[in-house]
Amino acid sequence: MATRTVFVIAMLLAIAADADPQTSEEIRLWPGKAPGSEAWTVPEAVTTSPSGDRTIANVSDPTVTVFLPPAGSVTRTAVVVAPGGALRVLGWDNEGVKVAQWLNANGIAALVLKYRTLQTMPGRGRGAAPAGIGSAAPAQRKELEIQRANANPEPDDRALREVLRMATADAQQALRLARRNAAAWRIDPARVGIMGFSAGGGVAVGTALADPSDSSPDFLVSLYGPSLQDVDVPMHAPPLFIAVGATHFNVTNGCLALFAAWKAAGKPAEIHVYDQVSAGFGMTKRGLPVDAWTDRLLEWLAARKLR
Secondary structure, eight states, X not given: OHHHHHHHHHHHHHHHHHTOOOEEEEEESSSXXXXXXXXXXXXXXXXXXXXXXXXXXOOOSOEEEEEEOOGGGOOSOEEEEEOXXXXXXXXXXXXXXXXXXXXXXXXXXEEEEEOOOOOOOTTSOOOOOOTTSSOOOOTTSOOOOOXXXXXXXXXXXXXXXXXXXXXXXXXXXXXXXXXHTTTTTTOOTTSEEEEEETHHHHHHHHHHHSOSSTTOOSSEEEESOOOXXXXXXXXXXXXXXXXXXXXXXXXXXXXXXXXXHHHHTTOOEEEXXXXXXXXXXXXXXXXXXXXXXXXXXXXXXHHTTOO
């Protein structure tokens, strides 16, 4: 009888361990201050919307927050998640934490990337997001004439170009971190991808366009995030998944151009363009077909043997 009791207790403990809730840990990406922004002094700021979603501004100390799925559901796939926000802020919950929780529920590890953003001096305001990197625009505005799949609406802004370079370096560091911790986090180092929303999609694309290295993503997911730089699709370009609204000013055409560039290069690509959507959607439900973008992504991952 005692032996049977011990056996039952052991089984219950094993089940409990297998059903552990998602855990998270924040890890700094660089030793000391991040290279290139050592002189930044504006303090990081967090605001919370009436719905409870957080937005982070003035990021100078980039990190990843690691979310690992329960042991029993691990697929050994990992995704670096880059929230959007016009390179000025980060939509931390709707395009970050909630995405990571959904990925974990499907057995996928997630690293939510807090990358560097444009510094805004206190009292000067953050300004409106430029049309095409996270905001809708009036219908009378003229769409960008996109060349080389570059849909950056502010290509001449030197500060934003530098922030994009730094943010991309942060994303590359996050990809390296995932592979270095592959064994501990139950990740296959050949199944590490990146997913970006809005401007975070531009950051994600930047990692795929860079020279091949241990920071190259194995797959690329862009949610209403066109390229913010000229696109010359490399030989090592990973499979690409895109979802975007049909009337998202500048962004729709930018995503179509990105898809066309991948297709012209003979690289795997899939795109979903959703009617009645003119802005970012993240994990927010609208009662429209766009709500199923997560299902389409899971199908795509399964077809590529990534889950």
